[in-house]
Each structure stands twice: as C-alpha cells, then as structure tokens.
Amino acid sequence: MGLPNVGKSTLFNALVASGAAEVGNYPFCTVEPNVGRAPVPDPALHEVARLAGSRKVVPSVLEVVDIAGLVAGASKGEGLGNRFLGHVREVDALLHLVRCFEDDQVAHASGAVDPLHDIGLIETELMLADLESLERQRESAIKRARGGDKEAKVRLGAIEPALALLESGSPARAPDLPDENAKREFSALNLLSAKPVLYVSNVDEASATTGNAMSHAVADHAAAAGAEQVVISAAIEAEIALLEDPTEKNEFLEALGLEAPGLDRVIHAGHRLLGLIRFLTATETEARAWPIGEGSTAVEAAGRIHTDFARGFICAETIAADELIALGGEQAARSAGRMRQEGRSYVVRDGDVMLFRFNV
Secondary structure, eight states: OOSTTSSHHHHHHHHHHTTTOOBOOOOTTSSSOEEEEEEOOOHHHHHHHHHHTOSOEEOOEEEEEEOOOOOTTGGGTOTTHHHHHHHHHTSSSEEEEEEEOOOTTSOOTTSSOOHHHHHHHHHHHHHHHHHHHHHHHHHHHHHHHHTTOHHHHHHHHHHHHHHHHHHTTOOTTSOOOSSHHHHHHHHHHOOGGGSOEEEEEEEOGGGTTTOOHHHHHHHHHHHHTTOEEEEEOHHHHHHHHHOOOHHHHHHHHHHHTOSSOHHHHHHHHHHHHTTEEEEEEEOSSOEEEEEEETTOBHHHHHHHHOHHHHHTEEEEEEEEHHHHHHHTSHHHHHHTTOOEEEOTTOBOOTTEEEEEEEOO
C-alpha cells in the first residue's frame, strides 16, 4: 500500500514476475486489487532438491495484494475510501511503499516528495478508521456489559486500551491488555493500524545500494516504531525480474553493485513479518518448502502436509538443510549418524529437512 505514484504497481509486477509466479485475473489500475504469488527465494531448497534428484521444486510463496493508492480523507470516503480500507482489512500484514525519489515526470499526490509526511498521512487515515470503528463498538459493549453480558466486559477490556492509544495519536499495535481473553478479543477486532508493517523505501537507481537522505529518515521512523525497512529501486527490480538467464541477471546485479535483487530482501522481510519459518521435504518426485508459524511443533508440521501425518505421527527424521548439503545428501547423513529422530513436541527450526514416519 501507499500513496498514488509511489511505485506500488511496478514493485508488485516485479514481485510476482520473479519465478514466473501466478497472477490473479484482475484488471490493472482499477478499483479492484491485483493479486499475485511471490515465491520466497531459497537456494538451500534447490540444493536439497539437487541432492535428492527431485524432479520438481516448490518454494514457499507469499500472496501479495496490490491495492489502489490511498488519499487524504480515505477514512471519510475520499478517493476509493471504504473500498481501499476494506482491502487493507483483509490482509495479514502491510508492505508500506514510500516514495524516496525525485522525478519531475512523476507527479506526487501531495505536490512535494516528503516520505515522513506520506507515512503520517496513511497511518492517520488507518487510525481514524479504527477510532471510528472502536467508538461505535465501545458504545454497544458498554450497554451490553451493564446488562450483565460477560463477553461484552471482556471485549471492553480490549477496546479501551486500543482506544487510549489511538486517542493519543499512536497506532493500536501494542495496547496494554489485561489478560489472554482480552488479547483474543483484540485480535478479533482486526484493526487496520494494529497490522504489522514493513516499510519499503523506493529510491532512484543511483541510490539503490546506499539509500539516500529520504530513505535514511524512513529507516529512523521504522526503528522508532519497532518495524523493519528495506531499500529498493522498483525501476531496477522491474528490469531484473525480466531477465530469465541467471548469468545475465548476475552480471546486471554486479554492474549495479548489488549482491542480490532487492526483492529478495523484501520477500524475506515479509516472511519474518508474518512470523513464518519454513521446513523442507525432498523426494525424487518433489522438493518443497512448507511455511509454518515460528514455534510450531513437529506434529503441527506433519499436519501441514496431511492430517494423516499428524494423526498417525510416530517421529520426524530431521537434519538442518545446511548440514545435509555439507554432508552431500541423505544417505551420507545417515551413514554419519546425523539424522535425528524427533518426537511430537519438537519445535521446528527454520530450514529443517524433515521426513515423517506415521501409521494410520
């Protein structure tokens, strides 16, 4: 998301073009969002696939939604207004693209390029929409709580701290909630300003490697908010995404002084933002990266593949991908005694290669 003319569509096209991702059949530049799937770059997965002789490689993916630009007054229906905010409400996290480049050929919604002003404009609209929603819900909850409704009292325990934050001019990301019940109620409120955010500073091509004064200001804002920031040049990323030959792509990156596409950093940061890790499976048929919530157990990972795997779980034969690659494959890892048998409660680590034993 972002203001009009900050490079959202350029970034979106680059994200979903990488790896020939599927793109939803939505008209571009309309009131409807564009939806695509961005594969998570994973060199370890491809190396594990090579060692296993896998005929197919399936990376983890992020579903990316490109929504129309927000304008001042959106919370009151200006621009796409409620439709825009409705699209924001449906997602799990926000990639907030901020314009950090000057270009006389590209108009700016506010007349001048000022990334911190732009961030404040959008965050204010999200907070105003939340404030209006919570005020209505508080009135209803107070009436029900006076009538002895226990659920309404719990709901008030979530609404009041969130309202206090919003009324003080802060997003409702970290309210002081009294207990677990209030935390569950808070999650159910699905507030716009409570969604985790990644700031993406879109700079000119000359600033792609080092950033510029504007992106540095965004970095400071992100750090103060406890968020991450990634610097990219959407124009460069669009060019890189069109290069199919790996050698040609590497030569292009080297000429620009870049170690890897900025999109890789955006996607990995998005993965972290969602609290995701991935475990790998590999057979001759297919090698796949499975996204799963950080802190998930082996039996939950098994269920991610198939409910029967979880229902009849016996154990998970496990090894870190880096170790498997260093040893030269599964057979060598078994010969070296490095494959571990883990039980149901084992907490999966990012990059674990897992083989599930089960019986139903």
